[in-house]
Amino acid sequence: MKLIIHGGFFSESSTNQETKKAKQDALSEIVTLGHEYLKTHTALETVVYTVALLEDNALFNAGIGSQIQSDGKVRLSASLMDGKTEKFSGVINVEDVKNPIEIAKDLIDHDDRVLSGDGAQNFARKNNHEFFNPITAQRQSEYEAKLNQNNNKGTVGCVALDAEGNLAAATSTGGKGFEIPCRVSDSATVAGNYVNQHAGISCTGVGEDIVSNATAAKIVTRVTDGFSLKDACDKTFVELKAFDGFAGVIGISSSGEIYHCDSHPYMVWASFDVNLQVFK
Numbered sequence: 073m074k075l076i077i078h079g080g081f082f083s084e085s086s087t088n089q090e091t092k093k094a095k096q097d098a099l100s101e102i103v104t105l106g107h108e109y110l111k112t113h114t115a116l117e118t119v120v121y122t123v124a125l126l127e128d129n130a131l132f133n134a135g136i137g138s139q140i141q142s143d144g145k146v147r148l149s150a151s152l153m154d155g156k157t158e159k160f161s162g163v164i165n166v167e168d169v170k171n172p173i174e175i176a177k178d179l180i181d182h183d184d185r186v187l188s189g190d191g192a193q194n195f196a197r198k199n200n201h202e203f204f205n206p207i208t209a210q211r212q213s214e215y216e217a218k219l220n221q222n223n224n225k226g227t228v229g230c231v232a233l234d235a236e237g238n239l240a241a242a243t244s245t246g247g248k249g250f251e252i253p254c255r256v257s258d259s260a261t262v263a264g265n266y267v268n269q270h271a272g273i274s275c276t277g278v279g280e281d282i283v284s285n286a287t288a289a290k291i292v293t294r295v296t297d298g299f300s301l302k303d304a305c306d307k308t309f310v311e312l313k314a315f316d317g318f319a320g321v322i323g324i325s326s327s328g329e330i331y332h333c334d335s336h337p338y339m340v341w342a343s344f345d346v347n348l349q350v351f352k
Contacts, residue, residue: 074233075107076322076330076343077122079132080276092340095131099342102126106230107344115234116154116180119242123150123173126228127244130208134228135171137208138246140215143253146206148246151186151260152176155239155267155326161185162260166192170204173244176260186260206246215249227259229274231267231324239326241265241272241288248279258282262289270326271295271304276339277319285312287319301325305333 079095106122113121127135127150138146150172151162161180163172165188175192178199179185187195229243243265245257257279258264264275266288273288282288287308294304301323312319312335320334322341332341 073107073110073235074324074328074330074343074345075103075110075118075122075230076324076332076341077103077106077126077230078228078274078276078320078322078332078339078341079126080227081320081334081336081339091131092338095340096342098129098131099340102129103342103344106232110232110234113234114236115232115238115240116152116156118232118234119230119240120152120173120177122230122232123228123242123244124171126230127171127173130210132228133246134244135246136206137211138206139249140207140211141247141253141255142250144215145253146246147254148172148206148244149257149260150176150242150244151265152180152242153240153265153267153272154180155241155269155272158268159185160262162265163192163196164188164256164260165254166196168193168203168205169196169201170206171201173242175199175201176242189254227257227264227276229265229276229322231272231274231322233324233326233328237326239267239269239272239324241267241274243274258287262286264288266292268292268296271301271323273321273323275319275321277335278317281312281315281317282319284315285317285319287312287321291321291323295325301329301331305331309333309335
């Protein structure tokens with residue numbers, strides 16, 4: 073049983089080490105809770121549970137405390153994929169909800185598994201996801217001062233390998249801040265969140281770069297074709313350099329290999345292996 077999570081990038085323009093430490097401490101706590109949950113739940117259930125914990129922490133740009141778009145509204149995106157069934161589900165630019173990853177969970181058994189905008193919100197209401205305003209006072213203040221233009225690379229994610237050898241991945245984001253309303257990021261696409269029976273990947277960074285590189289799907293495909301997880305990630309990141317792409321990934325292979333890498337420093341992450349060791 074193994075688990076790895078990320079909390080997006082720590083702003084390179086910031087020298088606030090207290091914030092970075094707070095994020096790492098939060099990740100350590102959440103990955104510990106997630107690993108404990110994994111002992112009695114599937115990988116799919118665990119990634120939903122763990123990403124919901126990340127969405128509920130205002131330190132991260134997902135769920136509560138998400139970035140505000142240029143029209144003053146928060147729109148959330150999240151996706152979920154089950155390596156066992158290879159089903160993918162997600163919501164794109166859904167408004168007024170607390171945990172978009174839980175809506176993605178409810179969609180995974182439907183024929184129509186990726187919904188956007190009003191359709192996603194209507195589905196959420198019909199499935200007992202009540203109205204919730206995710207804007208915090210800090211995000212509102214940042215929006216009004218346009219400070220969050222300098223801290224726009226946040227996403228959260230989780231990849232898990234359960235006791236039965238099944239993999240799952242989940243990714244959630246509040247966007248980059250001040251974007252054109254209803255911009256679509258990588259987080260609810262197979263470029264940003266992908267898993268099969270061989271490997272699982274969750275991405276963070278600049279969504280457009282991750283989509284252009286088809287990052288998550290490309291890495292998983294290479295592992296499926298015989299690459300190690302490290303080699304698959306490293307080769308994919310070489311290709312990202314062709315256009316100076318900004319991305320970070322976390323991943324687990326079916327053999328239990330855990331790996332993370334980024335094209336720029338300061339991605340925050342934590343993992344928990346079967347030996348109960350926490351890495352930061």
